[in-house]
Amino acid sequence: MCLTFFQPYTVAASAQIISLNITKGTITEVFKAIEDQSEYKFFYNDNQINLNKRVDVNIHEESIEQVLNNVFRGTDITYKIVKNHVVLTNKTMKDTELPSTNQNRKRLTGQVVGQDGEPLIGVNVVVKGTTIGSMTDMDGNYILENVPSNATVEFSYIGYLQQSINVGNKSNLNVTLAEDTQKLDEVVVVGYGSFKKRDLTGAVSQVKGDEISNLPLRSAADALQGKAAGVTITSSSGSPGSLGNVRIRGVGTINNNDPLYVVDGLPQGDIGWLNARDIESIEVLKDASAQAIYGARAANGVILVSTKRGASGESYRSNIEFDMNIGFQDVVKTYDMLDAEGFMEYKNRAYAASGKALIDDFATSEKREQILTFLGKNGGRSGTDWWKESTRKPKEAISQNYNLAFSGGMKKLRYRASFGYMDQQGILKGSDYERLSGRLNVDSEVTKWLNLSANVNVTYESRRNLDENNSYTATVFSTLAADPITPVYRDNLVDIPDFLQNRIMGGYEPTNPWSRYTGVIYSNKPNTVGQVDRSALNQWHGIATKSNISGEVKLLPFLTFKSSIALDLVRNQSDSFRPSYYLDGDEYSTYAGASRSVANKDYWVFDNYLTYNQKFDKHAVTAMVGTSAEKERYEEIYAYKEGQVNNNPNQQIINAGTMNPAASGYYATSTLNSYFGRVFYSFDNRYMITANIRWDGSSKFADGNRWGYFPSVSAGWNFSEESFMKNLEWLSQGKLRAAWGEIGNQTISSGAYMNTFGNGSYYLFGNPYQTNLYAGRTQVGNPDLKWETTRQLDFGLDLAFFQGSLRATFDYFDRQTSDMLVQVPVPSSLGFPNTPWMNAGSVSNKGFEVTLGYDGKIGNDFQYHINGNVSTYKNKVKSLGSGANIPGKGIHLGYFSYTMTEPGQPIGYFYGYKTDGVFQTQEEIDNYKNNGQMVMPNAKPGDLKFQDLNKDGKLDDEDRTMTGNPHPDFTFGLTLGAEWKGFDISAFFQGSVGNDILNILKYDIYSGTGWYNAPKDILTTYWNGPGSTNENFAIDADSRMNLEMSDWYVENGSYVRLKNLTIGYTLPSEWTKKITINNLRFFVAAQNLFTITGYSGLDPEIGEINNSPLYKGCDMGFYPQPRTFMFGLSLKL
Incomplete structure (x- = not known):
């Protein structure tokens, strides 16, 4: 038996007048003809209706009743019409039955x-x-x-x-x-409302919860990676709990480019706190027409997150869901560093090439052998493998994730409560992350006209991180650069050579456990094991409560009013303890010190808006107007004291210190008041237009510049609903979109427009012992600051074929940012205490996005899915106002300018000299002339040859130029999935093509100077005589210009990575229901399984240093992303 109804193409309401001219057509054909020209749907049991009966129907502009009376005249078929539903029954027949052979029926x-x-x-x-x-x-x-x-x-x-x-x-x-x-018409969440996907006129990408439900995600941001066109997520750290850089349609400003997140109506700066298992859907608003409703905070895009809610059932009994996964992590890639013997050879070779005297410890074979013999008696002749000593074994770097949810309710009250726990031990010792979260969502239909909702999320986080940005103590750099001769610990060492005795054992305190670490002898680097162990004493932890209470009143059938208030209360605390220790003359701490930093953030937003929704014949109108008010208060207090009574980190009270007290504080507050509105109009589901407007008033600007006005308009044409296209069975949807809009940006410090004054201290000349107080200006403000504005134009095409099994979306965007808020360098002679903000620049981003998807089926059991997207953008600075270029320097490489931002070029391009191979002979150096003079008179054979671009016979800033571009030609994501008889498999690939990476770690460990340890291949691949190589310079302790920033340190950063592979099996329901389990699935998964790249560094997935686009693609030897293997299960009761 088959119980059937037809679903017509969706058309607008009409007078329901029907004309038919059918000769010897089947009943099925009559039904379809009626549904094609009306809104009627037929419902019937095909065991009761002879669908193959042939009839003649010739009717012109008659009612549905007249048509049916004509068709079923002389039969036992009766019908009843309710609204647009036509239910057919056979008055002489009952529903199909089986003989009653069992009294249990x-x-x-x-x-x-x-x-x-x-x-x-x-x-x-x-x-x-x-x-x-x-x-x-x-x-x-x-x-x-x-x-x-x-x-x-x-x-x-x-x-x-x-x-x-x-x-x-x-x-x-x-x-x-x-x-x-998905089957009816997907609903997409937008700002302050939602739209059916067919009605969208803006560029919006959606990731639904069921697309990520089987993935072992560690963070909510991971749910977006590679799944939404135009959204790029890169990580500058694989440290536990670290967040990636999320960018939507490129880089629009030289300031913060983070998008705005809105979680159940609560604006947020990130979603690292959110449990990915709570996500119902994610919408990415990518063009100005979709973003403008959020005004001032939407310049970098908006990501809307809706969390799961309870559904109505027969009782308040809970549906229970539980999932868990446990895995281990290991290092994907590292450098094969020189051992002790190789290090001594490298050091000698560097000093000999420079003409310097060899280091006495390595000068003779006898001393070198004494060192190797000493190492052989204390661990091995190869010496210390600092990477091995500083990293955890795979079985120790455990990650685990547990989630439990209860949901249920009836029509009047629905609920969902969830709890999550995640613990991740990093691949480097001393790093870990822990998160405990709980969420409660409640929805209540108080009356037919009043609905209430409440969301509460509480998250506790704790982490221990290692140093990644300091040029001296960055853990990965220090670990690789430390010499292999120095032992890790100095307790229990035997037969120390006399010439090493003092350097290893000097200052050793057997009773002080923090004195057991050695001071690294030959590399001017800290003992990374000691550094990691001391870092483990420092811990950050915080608790955040995020809540939203809303009420919706149905004033009229077509008019609703909604009011909501959202709160975000954050309390963070960072505790640090530095024990007293003495490793050597450069690395010591005389007095134990303790510090604490406490930061509090209180934020609230109050939204109120009216929504009008009405249909008139073929016309549909939705209008919304509202207001929003928000306020944020942030304060931070720091205190420090030395001279603690002991070295026990568990017995420290800051005030117990006796020396060098220090304290500081920071306070900031800001408010934003807004008015907004939106109008949507649709005619016959074919032609749509949407207009948005928002006024924002921000306290971050002075009077006269506080209010910004941000309009947008977009239009769409569902051409597949046109009469000349509607009968194309292979075309399910075809829509053209166009949008234009303006949005603002206010990402500056609070009070940046004000001049501020404070006090300080100084020493009177000639009397260094008397402190004098003074009052002076502490900030130069700019009262003329105004809103940064982004204008965006977007054209899109949405296509679906074969009942939606094949889908395609194409977008072109043109994004122009003007009045950019920047801190342009000013001459130091002005004596400013800070670099003031100003509106001084414009940036252009243009690009394409393509999304393709296909769902297929082979036989009855095998289903497969292919989803992919490609995004590209071209970034260019159009102006910088003052005319001064903005160099990127001061991070790791001191005063070297290794990135540059200037008009006509992309933001933060790599900056330095162009090379032309390696000088092979002195004659080549002598003959390298321009303008009658030697270009590089101090060079030696084996040095890099830099190009004299302006041909003036000398190398200077005029010859420095673009050496690489950190912005990719395109990025892509590809997800492959399949299911067969309970088995499922999913593979997600992500990649970037055409971007360059500045390998700053290579600058350090491949310097060839012998300052630090180096990879083993430096002894065989570097220049060692004429004709040996034209790529790598010579090993030489006298670096000359080889360490000037040049394209030698820039590499192609293109890569493709298997980001996630998951294989699962769901037990048959007839098995699990015997033990009262509705669904039980087991799975194994791997993350970062392999990467295809030509990049020589640890990881080609490089984001930004300190979240700044000025330092995009600069690899300082960050904490590499681990490879993770895990297994887990999920069940539903």
């Missing part, structure tokens, strides 16, 4: 309604595995006869999620079906 009755409580007409109700079935009537009621007592009944209705319910001993079963938005 019974009659089952009930009603089926939608989530709005309205009866659903024509729902298929079937006893699973039998031909027993029925269909709901006009009131949503159904009757089933001869139902076995333990039967499972399936309720299915097009546009709704199918439900399967075990009858048990029930004789009455009422059911509420939830809409299947």
